[in-house]
Amino acid sequence: MPGSSSTLRLPTVAHAGEFGLINAIRSILPQGSHVIVGPGDDCAVVRGQETCPVISTDLMVEGRHFRRDWSPAADIGARAAAQNLSDVNAMGGTATSLTLGLALPHDLPAAWVMEFVRGFAEEAGSVGASVVGGDLTSSDTLMLAVTVLGSCPAPPVLRSGARPGDTVAIAGRQGWSAAGLALLERGVSEPQELLKAYHRPTPPYAAGPEAARAGATVMLDVSDGLVADARHLAQASNVVIDLWTDELRLVGPPASGPAGTGVDRMQCILSGGDDHPLLACFNRTAELPDGWTQVGAVLPADGGQPMVTVDGEAYDGPAGWTHF
Amino acid sequence: MPGSSSTLRLPTVAHAGEFGLINAIRSILPQGSHVIVGPGDDCAVVRGQETCPVISTDLMVEGRHFRRDWSPAADIGARAAAQNLSDVNAMGGTATSLTLGLALPHDLPAAWVMEFVRGFAEEAGSVGASVVGGDLTSSDTLMLAVTVLGSCPAPPVLRSGARPGDTVAIAGRQGWSAAGLALLERGVSEPQELLKAYHRPTPPYAAGPEAARAGATVMLDVSDGLVADARHLAQASNVVIDLWTDELRLVGPPASGPAGTGVDRMQCILSGGDDHPLLACFNRTAELPDGWTQVGAVLPADGGQPMVTVDGEAYDGPAGWTHF
Structure with a gap:
C-alpha cells in the first residue's frame, strides 16, 4: 500500500x-466483485439486475459550504439535495432515493431545520426522488450528510474514456454561482439572478440520461471548478482537454452582471463550482443533444502530461476549490 | 402537516x-411508490427485483459518539462500520456496500485517519461488504457519516408486527459496552474484556438473516438502549414488551466485571447501547435459532399505553441515550 x-x-x-x-x-x-465502479467517480455503481444501482455521498459544513447569514434555509436544503442528485445525473442515471443526516447545534432554531428540510424535499421531489431515511445528532458544528441512491444504464458514463478528437461540451450554466458568491462577498446584492444562482443551483437533470443515450464517452458534474473538474477527466482519460473561452462565455454569467464590481467573469467560469452543469465528451461525429454547447476539444497528451489548456495555452489561474 | x-x-x-x-x-x-419502507425503521427499503435494496445512514461526532483519547482509531473505525452493518442485520438483510464521509480538522494526524479507515475497512470486509465511495471535507468538529447499502429478503423484518404471546429474544451481548464505558469514565482499566466490548462491538451479523428465516415478527438492533429500543417495538406494534432480568443477566456482562466499581450491571443491560445485539419477537411456537435467548414476552396493551415493563413492573430508570 x-x-x-x-x-x-x-x-x-x-x-x-x-x-x-x-x-x-x-x-x-x-472492493467486492459486485462493485462495478468504486470510489473516484461521481457515484459508485454496484451490480443490479437490469440497471445498476448508483450511490454517492456528500458532506456540507457550515461556514465552509454554506452560511446561514447569506442563504435562506430552504435554499441551503435545495442545494444540499441538488449537489447529490447532480452526481447521479453525471453517471447518466436517475436518482430514486436520498438519505439525510443532520448534525445540529442545540440552539439551532427548529424553524431553520424545517425550512432546510422543506427545500431539500422540494428539490428531491422535483426529480421524483424520495427521502427514505437519515440520522439526527447534536454537534457543535452544523453539518449535513446526504447520500443519494439511483440507477443508471449499463454501462454508466465514467470519467475515463475520452479520446483525442472528441468534442467537449457543457449542459447548464457555469460560473453563475461563483459570480453570485463573489458579489455576496463584496456585499453587493444585485443582480438578483446571480445571487439566486448561488443560493439555489439549477442543475440540468435531464441532460445526463440524454448524454448517455447520445453516446457520451465521459461525463462529470462541475462542482469544484471547471478547470479542476476537467482535469479529473484529462487525468482519468490520459488526454489534454482544451477549453475555449469564446464558447464558455455562452454558458457563463451575463457580462453585465459582474461589470463594475471587480468580479472577473472568466475566472468565475474557469474556477467556479456549485452550478453543477455537466461536462462531457462526445465523439466528434455525434450530434449534441439539446441543451449541450461545445466548449472545447480533446487533444492527445503526446509524450506530455494529461492536462487542461485554455484556448490552447497552459492555464495557471485558480482551478477551483480545495478542501485542505 | x-x-x-x-x-x-x-x-x-x-x-x-x-x-x-x-x-x-x-x-x-x-415518498415515491418505489419506497417499501421509508424513514423510521433500521433501514429504508426500496423496490428491487428479487431482493429489496436497503439503505441506512449514521453520523458520529467526536466527543459525543467517540473520544480519541479513549479509543484507538482503528476501533472507532470498526465501530462506525459495525453500527451501520448492524442496521442491515436488523432488517434480516445482508450488507453489500458502504460509503464513508469524513469531516476532518486540519491538524488531525493523517495516521489517525488511516488507522480509522483500516478499522472501518476491516469490519466491512468481515461481512463481505465493500466501501464504494465517500466524501472528505475539512471541519472544526471531527465527524463521520456512514451509509450502508444492502439487500434483504422480501418482506423485510420491521418494527411493527409483534403480537401478544410472542417470545421476546436477544442475539448477542447486551450491556457489555455500557459497562466498559462506565469503567472508562471512572478511570478503571480492568477487566479488559469489557473495555474491549466498548471499543469494538461484535454484532451478531449472522443472526439477522437467520431470525428472518425463522419467522421473526419484528426486529431491531439495540443501539440507543435496551428499554429505549424495546419501546420502539412496543409503540410500532401497539403492545407491551415485558423484559425478564433473570434471563437478561445471561446476555449481560459478567457479574465479576463491574463488581466493586460502583457500576450497576442491570442498569448497563437495561439502558446501555452500542453492543448492537438484535432484539426480536417470534411466534411462541417457533424454535429460536442458535444464538438467540428468550428474555421476555409480548403482552397486550389492553386499554393502556404500549410500553416496556421489566419483570412485569413499569420501568422508570434511564431507558437509553437521547441526542438533544
Whole structure:
C-alpha cells in the first residue's frame, strides 16, 4: 500500500492534502466483485439486475459550504439535495432515493431545520426522488450528510474514456454561482439572478440520461471548478482537454452582471463550482443533444502530461476549490 | 402537516427534541411508490427485483459518539462500520456496500485517519461488504457519516408486527459496552474484556438473516438502549414488551466485571447501547435459532399505553441515550 504508507509519514490531514489522503484511503478499502465502479467517480455503481444501482455521498459544513447569514434555509436544503442528485445525473442515471443526516447545534432554531428540510424535499421531489431515511445528532458544528441512491444504464458514463478528437461540451450554466458568491462577498446584492444562482443551483437533470443515450464517452458534474473538474477527466482519460473561452462565455454569467464590481467573469467560469452543469465528451461525429454547447476539444497528451489548456495555452489561474 | 407546524413553534432544536424533530421532518419528505419502507425503521427499503435494496445512514461526532483519547482509531473505525452493518442485520438483510464521509480538522494526524479507515475497512470486509465511495471535507468538529447499502429478503423484518404471546429474544451481548464505558469514565482499566466490548462491538451479523428465516415478527438492533429500543417495538406494534432480568443477566456482562466499581450491571443491560445485539419477537411456537435467548414476552396493551415493563413492573430508570 504505497499511498497509505507515504501518507502516514505526513503528520496532519492538511499536510497530506485532499487527494493524497483520498488515494491513501482508497488503497485499503475492500472492493467486492459486485462493485462495478468504486470510489473516484461521481457515484459508485454496484451490480443490479437490469440497471445498476448508483450511490454517492456528500458532506456540507457550515461556514465552509454554506452560511446561514447569506442563504435562506430552504435554499441551503435545495442545494444540499441538488449537489447529490447532480452526481447521479453525471453517471447518466436517475436518482430514486436520498438519505439525510443532520448534525445540529442545540440552539439551532427548529424553524431553520424545517425550512432546510422543506427545500431539500422540494428539490428531491422535483426529480421524483424520495427521502427514505437519515440520522439526527447534536454537534457543535452544523453539518449535513446526504447520500443519494439511483440507477443508471449499463454501462454508466465514467470519467475515463475520452479520446483525442472528441468534442467537449457543457449542459447548464457555469460560473453563475461563483459570480453570485463573489458579489455576496463584496456585499453587493444585485443582480438578483446571480445571487439566486448561488443560493439555489439549477442543475440540468435531464441532460445526463440524454448524454448517455447520445453516446457520451465521459461525463462529470462541475462542482469544484471547471478547470479542476476537467482535469479529473484529462487525468482519468490520459488526454489534454482544451477549453475555449469564446464558447464558455455562452454558458457563463451575463457580462453585465459582474461589470463594475471587480468580479472577473472568466475566472468565475474557469474556477467556479456549485452550478453543477455537466461536462462531457462526445465523439466528434455525434450530434449534441439539446441543451449541450461545445466548449472545447480533446487533444492527445503526446509524450506530455494529461492536462487542461485554455484556448490552447497552459492555464495557471485558480482551478477551483480545495478542501485542505 | 401538524408535526411540522407544532415544531416550528418551538424555538430551538433542543426544545423540539429528537423525536419531535424527526416526526416533523418526516411529515414533509417525499415518498415515491418505489419506497417499501421509508424513514423510521433500521433501514429504508426500496423496490428491487428479487431482493429489496436497503439503505441506512449514521453520523458520529467526536466527543459525543467517540473520544480519541479513549479509543484507538482503528476501533472507532470498526465501530462506525459495525453500527451501520448492524442496521442491515436488523432488517434480516445482508450488507453489500458502504460509503464513508469524513469531516476532518486540519491538524488531525493523517495516521489517525488511516488507522480509522483500516478499522472501518476491516469490519466491512468481515461481512463481505465493500466501501464504494465517500466524501472528505475539512471541519472544526471531527465527524463521520456512514451509509450502508444492502439487500434483504422480501418482506423485510420491521418494527411493527409483534403480537401478544410472542417470545421476546436477544442475539448477542447486551450491556457489555455500557459497562466498559462506565469503567472508562471512572478511570478503571480492568477487566479488559469489557473495555474491549466498548471499543469494538461484535454484532451478531449472522443472526439477522437467520431470525428472518425463522419467522421473526419484528426486529431491531439495540443501539440507543435496551428499554429505549424495546419501546420502539412496543409503540410500532401497539403492545407491551415485558423484559425478564433473570434471563437478561445471561446476555449481560459478567457479574465479576463491574463488581466493586460502583457500576450497576442491570442498569448497563437495561439502558446501555452500542453492543448492537438484535432484539426480536417470534411466534411462541417457533424454535429460536442458535444464538438467540428468550428474555421476555409480548403482552397486550389492553386499554393502556404500549410500553416496556421489566419483570412485569413499569420501568422508570434511564431507558437509553437521547441526542438533544
